[in-house]
């Protein structure tokens with residue numbers, strides 16, 4: 001029996017993780033759960049899964065929850081408590097599924113404690129990739145990607161990297177793949193969040209529409225698979241059946257395919273190196289043709305270009321890109337800026353924040369704050 005901590009249990013990845021756990025009560029036990037403010041949903045999860053510990057990062061939400069649930073469940077609050085459940089002696093596996101830079105410290109705490117880290121929080125790698133990979137290595141943690149593209153590559157690379165030429169991440173192209181750039185000025189948050197294939201949280205859905213998500217994933221892949229930007233390629237594949245591919249020097253390509261459903265990715269992270277039932281039906285190839293592929297247009301999807309540039313620049317540029325994007329997306333979701341402003345704001349923030357290196361979690365946090373301050377100033381010129 002493996003004890004699982006889910007950081008970000010009330011989100012989309014949290015839901016899918018709990019749904020896989022429900023299929024295997026003999027193999028997995030919910031040890032601890034966390035959420036930000038949604039104590040009502042956490043109340044339901046407590047009733048169903050009876051975790052030992054629950055963390056609400058918001059103090060008021062923690063109080064409300066504690067008053068309504070079984071007193072056997074310990075309720076903690078605050079960001080530090082996330083580290084406690086991530087590194088807890090009784091935890092075997094940690095699902096790191098908090099959205100944004102708020103998830104970085106607890107993912108790192110899980111890695112420091114040598115856990116199996118099932119990493120959905122790509123920001124941990126984007127903000128402090130070198131540091132994170134070093135901590136994983138030094139503490140013998142197991143790092144298993146929970147991102148469909150990276151899980152696909154992880155699966156394709158099970159026989160090793162010998163003869164590897166490049167990896168190729170697939171991107172759906174999002175809801176605006178065929179929308180002309182002139183029309184993108186006026187698209188709304190609900191149009192941007194209507195992802196054609198994947199059902200996800202709002203922030204990552206907007207990132208898919210701008211293709212910043214793919215940009216963050218290129219950075220994520222750089223650290224996970226220790227490959228330079230030149231060996232990471234992106235292809236648009238609107239059907240999202242091919243989750244990603246690896247290319248070898250003899251001309252062979254190995255791809256991983258399946259229905260786009262994160263439960264398959266999550267169950268693999270939980271069962272690796274075995275496989276277990278995930279609740280996802282197999283892909284019916286004959287009834288899903290044709291498969292299409294396109295080269296991404298980096299003028300229209302400027303966020304993808306900016307992410308490649310930030311990766312090549314290295315150091316704090318990736319964290320700066322991420323912070324500027326998180327804030328710009330928030331403004332867009334609140335209808336305060338236009339869709340195309342997101343890339344423009346990120347580009348300007350990258351120009352003004354001074355370039356330096358990241359040596360510690362503190363460096364990453366300070367840079368994140370500096371970049372946020374710079375973004376708030378720049379955003380004012382757009383609202």
Ligand code: NAD
Pocket residue numbers: 007008009010011012013014034035036037038057096097098099100102120121122123146147148198199200201202203204262
């Ligand atoms: P979501 O918005 O649905 O859920 C986010 C979770 O994080 C919630 O439980 C929320 O309570 C918690 N949270 C939010 N802000 C917080 C804060 N400041 N402090 C503590 N907790 C906080 O997001 P999601 O779609 O589940 O994505 C989670 C992570 O997984 C993201 O990093 C995303 O990029 C990554 N990811 C998601 C998918 C997907 O299909 N949803 C796929 C690949 C990777």
Ligand code: MG
Pocket residue numbers: 147148149217
């Ligand atoms: Mg992905």
